[in-house]
Amino acid sequence: MVPLSWYIMLSAVMFSIGVFGFLARRNLIIMFISLELMLNSVNVSLVAFSHYLQSMNGQILVFFVITVAAAEAAIGLAILIAYYKNNPTIKVDEINLLKG
Amino acid sequence: MTVHQLIFIYFAIAMTGISLLVVTRRNPVHSVLFMLVLFVHIAALYLFLNAEFLAAVQIIVYAGAIMVLFLFVIMLLNLRREETEEKFHRQWPVSAGAVAVLAVFFIMIVSKIVVLPALGEYSIDAIRSEGSIMTVGKVLFTKYLLPFEIASIILLVAIIGAIVLAKKSTNS
Amino acid sequence: MDNVILNQLSYPILSWTVFLPVVGIFVLLFLRNSGAIRWTALGFTLVTLAVSLPLLTNFDKSTHKMQFVEKSEWIPSWGIHYFIGIDGISILFIVLTTLLSVLCVLVSWTSVQDRVKEFHIAILAVETGMLGVFVALDFFLFYLFWEAMLIPMFILIGVFGGKNRVYASIKFFLYTLVGSLLMLVGIVVLYFYGGKTLDILALSQINYPLKVQYWLFLAFFAAFAVKVPMFPVHTWLPDAHTEAPTAGSVILAGVLIKMGAYGFLRFSMPMLPDATKFFIGPVLILSIIAIIYGALICFAQKDFKRLIAYSSVSHMGFVTLGLFALNTQGVEGGILQMLNHGIITGAMFLMIGIIYERTHTRVIADYGGFAKIVPWYAGFFMILTFASIGLPGTNGFIGEFLIIFGAFKAQMIMGVLAATGIILGAGYMLWLYQRIFFQDPNPDYEAKGAHPVSDLNMREVITLLPLFVLVFWIGFYPNTFLEYMHASVAHLIEQVNQTAYAGQENLLVKFISEIF
């Protein structure tokens, strides 16, 4: 039997890699992909919990996470395109509209 | 070391490796493709965890829809210039350090998890007797009906939002 | 519920009045044609006015109790209710608000050409906010309306205003916000001292400890004094008035600044009677300063609209003086003067807007000889000038006389000092009138080849007429309006005098009275 903690550790590692990708890359699309990676790592841990606790809630939550992720990806990419139309770059260190 | 454990170790190593590849490829198309591979692995892992329905959704929605969307966008933007430039942000060493420490802490915390005897009503047998999809469906449409409806609205909003944002503005 | 009279009409009249403009906003959202937008906005303000009129006829003047009350639970876990009702103090302001809103739409008919939809939405939103403040009997609801009203007002000044509009709107917003945050603190304190309820009527029945009263009074005073505005927190008013579009100035002068005084009447006085008595001296002195200071500063103004704005400071000084005289004549005079000021200054801003639309200047020196150019306009403005000065036969006289009477009765020296404000008022208003309407037209202005200025047209006359009718109505038969107040004011004064700590030596008042 595989212990629950293994799954969680795997999830933690994947999550950290996702965070790293998000913080270190300059390409906005890859940052988005990193985001998806983090979401998936969480999903893994949720499903694992669900299995070991013999509860359905974890799976349902994953279901919603996937929904939100889909919505987020759609909107995020749409914003990206809209932005790109005005300002043809997707390098994140060239986008500083938040600067006051 | 059981077969299960061996298989899990394979998945763990493969998934970590693929994840690293995803975030380090210069060409976003490559990243997306590795991501697809990763999704397949995750789906497989779900099967081990008695979540057949989610495994299917993972493939269909993530691999089939979201990642394809990413590919479309990459092609739409036609990013040749990006490939020649520095791919990491200036702050990447700090990020790497922070993430490493974070990972260590995560693992330290996670290793303390104690697994109690399973108490829930959805034991493996129970799920088997009804079938995974039916079980998920029953919970989803009874206890989680309202969140489900709200999720559908979120999707609707996302659809409209995406169209409005991405369509060519007519007046400018 | 023995202290309120539930709504006896077959429909929730107050809710209709308050929320009809909101319905109007939703309708406006779907319109594009600016003509249609104007007519719809006018229609909704008119219907709101029509809906509010039955309040006057069905009002029971013999009781001080809240009437037309609607109450239902809203957020039960915090004891918050949807609780609205009016008494003799608020009823007149409801009708004034609904009336002025109609006039605001009318006067903006041609002067607002850009963002017509947003403009009218803002006007309707302000109307709902103002009405809500006057009817709310639950602190949460009150605070909600109080703050909600700021946003459309901010937009009206900041988007549709003059050259310096951004500065003025931010100043207005910050001033009022700082005051109302302190009030929020006060409300929270009341909530805990008053047994975890936000019911304004229930909170008025409680005897708070003296020290709590003092601090609460100061917290509320901060909010209300800014709104009135009292000296020395008045400087947002000239900027906001001057920069706001005509409709914004009318709303500001007509209703918005009345809310400060209304707050004193509704909260400070009945809830904190001891503190009210404690602080009477300073408040009266501030009122006197406002009267004289505001009048004097008018002599130095070069901008037409700014002068009228500063005169508001002086007139509102009269209002607070009357209210804090704490006798029947003073308080009734104060309330009536609030109404009068809404009518007179509201009409003045309407008229300034009308002439500004033609001349595009507000500098007094550019004018001159306009009595010949626009005789009807000059005649109307003359009436307002004299109403503002307080000439008998106009509404200004009744209010100012009652206030001075009340102040004189309370503390003689205050009445005498206030009366000097009337002399100064005659001085600056007549001087203004002379510079604008008399003598020969300014040659520079004509030389610049300015547009020929036309006299009032039918729409403008219709806009102004209701206010002029009121000027004389109140001047000759004020009882129509005073009758609504009698019971409520008598009850209010009774409440203030029923102090739990009667007989305690009031050092401050003694000190002040010894100075004089």
Next chain:
Amino acid sequence: MQYAPTVNAMIKYTLIPLLPFLAFIINILLGRNFIRDKAHWVAIPAVFGSFVLAVSAFIDVANGQVINIDVYSWIVSGDFNVSFGFLIDQLSAIMLLVVTSISTLIFIYSVGYMHGDPGYYRFFAYLSLFVFSMLILVMANNFLLLYFGWEAVGLCSYFLIGFWFHKKSAADAGKKAFIVNRFGDFGFGLGVILIFLTLGSLDYMEVFNRAGGIAGQTINILGTDFDLITVICLLLFCGAVGKSAQLPLHVWLPDAMEGPTPVSALIHAATMVTAGVFMVARTSPLFNLSATAMNTVAVVGGLTAIFAATIALVQNDIKRVIAYSTVSQLGYMFLALGVGAYSAGIFHLYTHAYFKALLFLGSGSVIHALGDEQDMRNMGGLKKFMPQTYKVFIIATLSITGIPFLAGFFSKDEILWRVYQQGDLGKFLWFLGTAAALLTAFYSWRLIYMTFHGKFRGTDEQEHHLHESPPVITVPLWFLAVGAVAAGWVGIPPILMEHGDRIGEFLAPVLGHAQGHGSHAEEYFVIAASIFVAVAGWLIAHRMYIKKPEIPAQLGAKYQPIHKLLYNKYWIDELYSKVFVQPTLKLADKVILGFDTIVIEGIVNGIPALIDSFSQGLRRIQTGLISNYGLVMTLGALCMLIGYMVFSG
């Protein structure tokens, strides 16, 4: 004696002020576009209607029907309750007659005088409004309604002085009149409030009934006790001083001559300015209770009489001379009131209305003929061009100077005799009054000689156009001339004719009898003295301006400082300007505005500036790069984790 008013009576009395008011409404609304130069067809019937009703009211009163009716309740607030109501007694009846009769004549006169003026309809509208206000003032049955009329006539005066508003001097004069009056009204208003607070009512009858109860009470003002009644009376008198242009608030009346001449005649000679006299007479029951207040009234009146007369000696503007003469004559009236001879004061008010209106209208006729020339130095020799005007002018002058058996003689003599009776102060004031009478005679004849005698000194063009005024102007003059001659015959002193003082008897129920004793010899002496000074003034003027016309210039050169002092009206206008007007404007402009913009605005804008400079430093760390923000967030999460690990053990 009071009778319960019938509905008919109520309608009748309400109609008296209402008719002119309707005329005002019609003219002001329709005048500009429809009525235009036919405005008098609205105004004159209205005011004549009032006159007829006033006569009928007078007959009612003469039959003993004193009426006190409340039309409606005006202001009710707590225990404060004031009605809109009328009191028609002997005093108001006489005032009604004076106001409506003179108004009717002057309205007719104005048809000719204002002919062709672009503001013709406006003129008649304002005049009608004035008559309405004056009637309200006269008929009021309480102090607040009196105040209403009081302010309203001030308003009309403002309108009419500034009637030719395109002239800066006219607009200034109107404003000055209104504001100076406000100073008086300030006291008046406070007096009214004090009356209510002490006596609990503003109704004349109730106030007078209760007034005795507060005699001797004191009021604490700024730590000093004052007699309550005296304070009330002096506050009320403040209003009278303003409205009737007494020292020290007389400055507005001469400037008020900027208005059209009929206005000067009606408002600034015959009616409005006498409102102060009427008010003091009306409140005589209060004044009777305070000797201090009475003496103040008498002294102010006496001083004003002589003071204004001295200024009138050297003025060259024909209307200003008459204006100062009015101030002086008003002084006489207050002198009478101050010694308790109320009916004598009202009697003089009534005769003065005729001869002074006549003087003004006569001068208006002259000004009209000369094409708006007002300087007497450019007139002269008009006798042969304007014989009718000359004749009525002579009649008016004879009357005002007190030549026996004309109106002015009886009323002035009555005043001087009453004053003479009042002890030492009375003797002194009598001396002032008689001296003023000498001066009056002198400047009145000076005016006649400079205007009508000698050679014409104006331009040829003016001379070419010289003509007698049309009948619409001269006929009212003759009516007034009849009044100037005969109006005094209702007040012949008992010493000359048994029961001659009919006006005194008529007013006695309201105003009481004047107190004082004196022998017949003394009374003959007073009469002789006033006749003597009247003739003496005439002769001096005749000598100086007809026989030896070089004398005035020589005198002026010899006593230059005095001439200058008088010519510049004692520099009182300049004094007020330096002491009140300019400091106020300076205070407003420099101190108050400075305080507002520098101190208050400085604080208000200073706080945001402070915050701004602080946040300028903080904004540097806002790079706007998402990655930076994400990294900081991650580090933050890390810190929290470490904290959790450390503290949870």
